[in-house]
Amino acid sequence: MKRVEPMTLFGYNKLQAEVKDLKEVKRPGVVKAIEEALEHGDLKENSEYHAAKEQQRHIDGRLADLAEIIGNAQIVDPSELEHAKISFGSTVVLMDLDTDEEITYVIVGGCESNPDIGLISFASPLAKQLLGREEGDDFKAKLPNGEREFEILEVKYQEIVFECN
Numbered sequence: 001m002k003r004v005e006p007m008t009l010f011g012y013n014k015l016q017a018e019v020k021d022l023k024e025v026k027r028p029g030v031v032k033a034i035e036e037a038l039e040h041g042d043l044k045e046n047s048e049y050h051a052a053k054e055q056q057r058h059i060d061g062r063l064a065d066l067a068e069i070i071g072n073a074q075i076v077d078p079s080e081l082e083h084a085k086i087s088f089g090s091t092v093v094l095m096d097l098d099t100d101e102e103i104t105y106v107i108v109g110g111c112e113s114n115p116d117i118g119l120i121s122f123a124s125p126l127a128k129q130l131l132g133r134e135e136g137d138d139f140k141a142k143l144p145n146g147e148r149e150f151e152i153l154e155v156k157y158q159e160i161v162f163e164c165n
Contacts (some may be wrong), residue, residue, distance in 0.1 A: 005072040006088050007109030008121060012075050018068050022059055040145055049059040055128045062159050069111060076109075083157040086130045088122055097138070102153065106160055107131070119162065 007015075029151045030052055077090020086092055086107065094103045107130065113121035114150035120127050129141045130152075137152045 003072050004074045005069055005109065005111075006076045007111055008078065008160065009075055010088070010160070011112040012070070012073055015066055015070055015073075019070070020064065022063055022066075027056070027059050030059060062101050068099075074119075076158060078160065081157070083155055084134065086133050086152070086155050088094045089157060089160065091156050091158050091160075092130060092152060095151045095153050097149040097151055107129075108160065108162075112162060116160070117161075117163075118159070 001097075002110055007093055033052040034049065034056065037046055037052055043049055063107065075089055081087050083090045083091055088107055090107075091104065091106045094105070095101070096103060105118050105126070107122050107127050108119045110121040110123055113119050114122070116163075122128075122131070125143055126141055127154065129139065131157075133139065133154055135155045139152075140147055140149050
């Protein structure tokens with residue numbers, strides 16, 4: 001079964017830019033570093049060679065990961081979705097009932113998540129428990145740091161800001 005990876009066009013373009021950078025800038029730079037290190041002779045004690053080969057393996061692994069993610073990508077325009085219930089692209093305002101703290105999250109694709117600015121992956125433990133819920137719902141969320149109780153104060157769509165300036 002193919003695993004679908006929902007993301008916005010922003011996320012898809014971000015992944016494509018990373019692939020381009022890895023293929024056109026970083027990998028050729030590493031190949032050049034390997035060639036230069038080979039000129040130093042003995043490979044057993046050639047730390048530059050071993051470091052460059054390790055970096056090449058890392059880049060190749062990341063390229064393979066990106067190829068799989070992009071191959072499974074499903075570009076979603078959240079502005080076209082219904083947001084009466086929490087779904088991909090929804091902005092959700094929660095009240096932590098233990099601390100009375102208001103928290104705002106936007107549910108995005110895995111490659112777009114940035115919890116520091118309130119963007120959480122649809123596959124995160126909290127987002128999985130939010131999906132399908134409505135404004136006014138109270139629920140207990142089982143999170144990695146323990147169970148917390150929330151009330152959903154607001155569910156809406158607003159344009160997603162992916163990077164803070």
